[in-house]
Amino acid sequence: MTEVPYIVEVRKVKKSFKEVQAVKGVSxxxxxxxxIALLGPNGAGKTTLVEMIEGIQHPDQxxxxxxxxxxxxxxHELHLLIxxxxxxxRFMDKLTAYETMRLFxxxxxxxxxxxxxxxxxxxxxxxxxxxxxxxxxxQRQKLALGVALLNNPQILLLDxxxxxxxxxxxxxxxxxxxxxxxxxxxxxxxxxHYMEEAEYLCDRIVIMxxxxxxxxxxxxxxxxxxxxxxxxxxxxxxxxxxxxxE
Amino acid sequence: xxxxxxxxxxxxxxxxxxxxxxxxxxxxxxVVFPILMAWGLGIAFxxxxxxxxxxxxxxxxxxxxxxxxxxxxxxxEANAVKKDSSxxxxxxxxxxxxxxxxxxxxxxxxxxxxxxxxxVSVIIEADSTGSRYYFDPAxxxxxxxxRIASNVSAYGIAxxxxxxxxxxxxxxxxxxxxxxxxxxxxxxGIMMASCWGISYTIIDRRSKKLLRRMVAxxxxxxxxxxxxxxxxxxxxxxxxxxxxxxxxxxxxxxxxGSWPALILLFIAGNIAFSGISILISSRTANSEVGNxxxxxxxxxxxVVSGVFFSYHNFPDWIIPAIQWLPLTLIxxxxxxxxxxxxxxxxxxxxxxxxxxxxxxxxxxxMKLFKWx
Numbered sequence: 001m002t003e004v005p006y007i008v009e010v011r012k013v014k015k016s017f018k019e020v021q022a023v024k025g026v027s028x029x030x031x032x033x034x035x036i037a038l039l040g041p042n043g044a045g046k047t048t049l050v051e052m053i054e055g056i057q058h059p060d061q062x063x064x065x066x067x068x069x070x071x072x073x074x075x076h077e078l079h080l081l082i083x084x085x086x087x088x089x090r091f092m093d094k095l096t097a098y099e100t101m102r103l104f105x106x107x108x109x110x111x112x113x114x115x116x117x118x119x120x121x122x123x124x125x126x127x128x129x130x131x132x133x134x135x136x137x138x139q140r141q142k143l144a145l146g147v148a149l150l151n152n153p154q155i156l157l158l159d160x161x162x163x164x165x166x167x168x169x170x171x172x173x174x175x176x177x178x179x180x181x182x183x184x185x186x187x188x189x190x191x192x193h194y195m196e197e198a199e200y201l202c203d204r205i206v207i208m209x210x211x212x213x214x215x216x217x218x219x220x221x222x223x224x225x226x227x228x229x230x231x232x233x234x235x236x237x238x239x240x241x242x243x244x245x246e
Numbered sequence: 247x248x249x250x251x252x253x254x255x256x257x258x259x260x261x262x263x264x265x266x267x268x269x270x271x272x273x274x275x276x277v278v279f280p281i282l283m284a285w286g287l288g289i290a291f292x293x294x295x296x297x298x299x300x301x302x303x304x305x306x307x308x309x310x311x312x313x314x315x316x317x318x319x320x321x322x323e324a325n326a327v328k329k330d331s332s333x334x335x336x337x338x339x340x341x342x343x344x345x346x347x348x349x350x351x352x353x354x355x356x357x358x359x360x361x362x363x364x365x366v367s368v369i370i371e372a373d374s375t376g377s378r379y380y381f382d383p384a385x386x387x388x389x390x391x392x393r394i395a396s397n398v399s400a401y402g403i404a405x406x407x408x409x410x411x412x413x414x415x416x417x418x419x420x421x422x423x424x425x426x427x428x429x430x431x432x433x434x435g436i437m438m439a440s441c442w443g444i445s446y447t448i449i450d451r452r453s454k455k456l457l458r459r460m461v462a463x464x465x466x467x468x469x470x471x472x473x474x475x476x477x478x479x480x481x482x483x484x485x486x487x488x489x490x491x492x493x494x495x496x497x498x499x500x501x502x503g504s505w506p507a508l509i510l511l512f513i514a515g516n517i518a519f520s521g522i523s524i525l526i527s528s529r530t531a532n533s534e535v536g537n538x539x540x541x542x543x544x545x546x547x548x549v550v551s552g553v554f555f556s557y558h559n560f561p562d563w564i565i566p567a568i569q570w571l572p573l574t575l576i577x578x579x580x581x582x583x584x585x586x587x588x589x590x591x592x593x594x595x596x597x598x599x600x601x602x603x604x605x606x607x608x609x610x611x612m613k614l615f616k617w618x
Contacts, residue, residue, distance in 0.1 A: 054462055056618060079464045090454040094268040095261055106257035107463040111249070147459075 004068040007032045007155055007187045008053060013062035015048050022048040024211035025062070032154070033185040035177075037198035039232060040208035041244060046191050049208070050157055053189065054084055067154065080108065083153030085144040087160045087191075093133035097124060097143055100132060101150070108151045115150075122146040122176060138169035145173060149180070156180075156188045162197060170194075174201055195219075195232050207236065207244075214239055254465055258473030266443065266481050276485045280435055281492045287554070288424040288497055296344030299391040300366040302357035303349050305373065315372035321399050322349065337398065339407030341415050347395060367391045420502060420585030428493045429580030430553035432486050433515060437547060437573050439485060440519035441540050443478045445527035449536035452527075458618030467617070475520045482516060503583035507590045511583070514600035515576040521604030522572065525611035547573040575600055 008030040015023040023045045030036055038046050051057040052064055055071040055078060063070065066078050091100045101115045119125050122142045127135060135143065141161055148156060156177075162170040178201065180186045192198055198205050199219045207215045207222065215222045215235070222235060229235040236244040250256050266272050303318075326333035326349070335347040350357075350366065360366045361380075367388040369380040379396060381388035397405050407413070419425070451457045461467060493499035501508060526539050550557055551573035560568060568574055579596040582588035 056458065056462065076464055079462065082462070084459075084462055086455050086459055088455050089459045090456060092261060092265050092456070094265045099261060099264065103257045103261050104463065106252055106254040107460075107465040109252065109254075111252050151463075 004032075006030060006065070007034075007067055008189070009065040010049070010053065011063045011065075013049070013052060013059040013064060015052060015057060015060050021211055023052070023059075026208075026211070026213055027062075028206065028213070028216075030155075030187050030189065032187055033181055034204065035181065035188040035190065035202040036204045036206055037202040038189060038191045038206050038208065039193075039198065039244065040214075041236075041242065043210075044208040045211040046208050047159075050159065050189060050191065053155075054082065054157055055079075080151055081154045082157060083148035083151060083155070084157040085141075085148045085159060085161055087163065089144060091132045091140075091143065091147075094131060096129050096131055097135065097139075098128040100143065101146060104147045105150055110150060118146045118150055121149065123172065138165045141165060141169075142173065145176065152184060154184075154186060156186055158188065159191050160193065161190070163193065170197070177201060198232075205232070207232070207239075209236075209240055255469045255473060258465075258469055259476050262447075262473050262477035263480065265447075266477060272443075272481075276435075276439055276481065277488055280431055280485065280489050284424070284428060284431055284489060284493055285496065287427055288493075291423040291427075296346060298346050298348070299368075299394060300348045300350070301368045301370055301391065301395055302360050302366040303351045303370045303372050304354045304357045305351065315374065315377050318370070318372050318377050318399050321402075325403055335398070335403070337394070337403055337406040339410065341410045341413040342407035343415070345394060345406070347398075368395060370395070419500060422497075424493065424497045425499055425585050426556075426581065427554065428490070428497075428499050429584045430551075430577040432489060432512075433551075433573055433576035433580055434548060434553045435485055435489065436482055436512070436515045436576065437519050437544055439482050440478060440516065440523045441526070441544050443481070444474055444520060444523035445540050446533070446536060447474060448524070448527040449530055449533055452531040452616070452618070453533050455618070461617045471524060475516075478520065479516050483512070486512065499584070501584050502587040503592075504589035507588065507593050508580070508583045510590070510597050511576065511579050511593055511600070514597040514604075515572070517604035518572045518576075518600040518607075519604070521607035521611065525607040525614070528611040528614040529616050531616070547571055550574075552577055570599070572600060572603055 006029040008028070010026060010028040012025050012027055013023055014021070014025050026045070026049060028049075038050065040046050048057060052059050053066070055066075055075065058071070067081055069078060071078055095103070098115065098119070101118060102112065105111070105115050119128055122145060124139060124142055124146065127139055130139075132140070132143070141164075145158070145161060148158065162173050165173070174197070177188060181188070188201070190198070190202060204217060205215075205219055205222055206213055215225055217225070219232075223229050223232070225235065229238065233244045236242065322328075322333045322335070326335040326347075331351040333349040333351075335349070337345045337347065349370075350360070352360070354371075357366070357369045361369055367381060367385065368391045371378045371380065377396075377399070379392050381392050383389060394406065401408075448457070451460075460470060490499070522543065526543055527536065530536050530539065550560065550568050551571050552558075552568075553573070557565065557568045557574065569578070575596045579588070579593040582592055
């Protein structure tokens with residue numbers, strides 16, 4: 001594993017789309033094994049920031065280092081370090097769960113042994129032969145998580161991985177992630193709408209609004225910011241006058 | 247570890263192929279529908295045992311039982327078989343071929359309805375002053391029907407084929423409508439399957455963010471496109487073989503020219519439409535917009551490229567443009583090989599043009615391509 005103080009280092013990054021400034025000079029660092037939650041209303045700049053970390057978007061200004069390397073010069077290497085799950089990704093309906101996993105495994109030159117390991121890890125062994133379009137919402141989320149974990153990533157970027165799941169399924173996913181940190185010191189950047197998810201899983205919470213970071217710290221730290229709030233939504237209202245999720 | 251079954255290109259091709267063959271609708275539209283279309287159109291327009299001409303006779307008699315033109319009346323009574331209010335007149339001639347004239351005696355308004363529906367091509371108004379023929383002079387079939395009907399009623403059925411010493415009947419193969427249709431349908435199959443199969447798949451994957459998910463891995467982008475095109479090509483080949491097999495067994499359609507030249511053109515046609523498919527699907531993530539773009543490309547070619555009827559019916563000034571459309575190039579060259587015995591030397595230019603179109607569109611498509 002790469003020995004760098006920060007697995008992700010975002011330095012004064014700016015990004016605009018035509019007239020809209022999506023990210024206005026954000027800096028952020030994440031240590032190996034650290035789990036952070038990214039919260040904010042729609043249009044806060046979360047997705048753009050995450051996409052720049054994923055190498056999908058390029059910053060207009062500023063720099064991003066993943067394990068000390070930049071996307072421009074180390075694209076292939078960095079793809080091997082990250083695993084991600086996008087909120088709205090839909091895999092091919094007419095492939096089975098197993099075929100989907102084997103397809104993605106082939107991109108990392110991994111064979112069927114690794115695919116079997118992943119199915120056991122995500123608890124979908126009995127769904128290997130099921131077609132993707134016959135999987136439930138929770139099973140699809142697990143499949144997407146499994147695909148993200150194939151390459152033993154050092155950084156996981158998960159976009160609302162438990163949205164729409166029942167409490168049991170949600171807890172199963174949380175346990176998989178916590179176990180992963182214990183075993184592999186994986187870092188996590190999680191975007192979520194659930195405060196308890198951020199609290200249960202993450203070391204740090206980063207609240208974004210209008211392209212800036214508004215608050216950053218442990219849940220306790222940011223709730224006491226500006227004099228004791230009961231929820232992140234309450235804090236957000238006191239900071240901006242608006243609800244966190246509208 | 248390095249087994250071929252673990253290779254990303256292999257897995258991509260397998261995945262795309264599985265996706266195609268597991269969709270029952272794909273099998274119906276790709277395999278069954280073209281065969282049904284060939285069968286239906288082949289039966290409807292390939293004439294066996296002579297021509298059929300339908301005419302309506304309008305009289306002022308409200309019962310339509312009696313014809314008022316005594317000449318036409320006595321001619322039909324003497325020569326035709328009468329059934330209810332219609333007459334059937336069989337004209338036979340070995341050289342000119344047989345023609346069956348069916349006369350339907352009906353009211354004026356009904357006769358015009360029948361004409362509009364294509365059930366008759368000529369209306370005869372018959373009264374005591376004689377017969378008058380109503381038909382569209384721009385319609386060649388109606389004109390021929392008028393000539394035959396007016397001739398035989400004026401000069402007797404012996405006048406049909408009276409100039410037979412100057413007639414030399416042709417018995418060439420490859421001159422039926424089905425012989426014209428099958429090469430066109432094979433070309434259209436390549437176009438439809440590529441444009442819907444490749445373009446729509448790419449647009450759909452983009453809209454479902456699957457493309458974006460895939461390029462966030464070390465997958466080679468070229469492998470994805472190559473796999474998509476390869477799986478489609480294999481499917482196109484199977485569809486074309488099944489359609490040809492049907493046409494050969496049912497209609498006796500034969501390939502008179504060179505098989506290798508046909509294969510070359512088939513490959514060139516697939517390259518052309520694969521490239522075009524990549525180009526038209528290079529940007530949009532909205533499947534409804536994609537639907538519109540694909541239709542805007544394939545529908546005009548389906549109409550003007552001479553799949554179902556000759557494009558020589560279009561005005562002269564536009565024909566050179568039509569001839570360079572990719573579907574026209576494929577359909578014309580396939581016809582040359584099927585019906586005129588063409589070989590490599592006759593079709594290499596078309597194959598080269600199609601390949602260039604494909605590579606050019608592919609290159610342009612890749613410049614514009616949005617992965618997310």
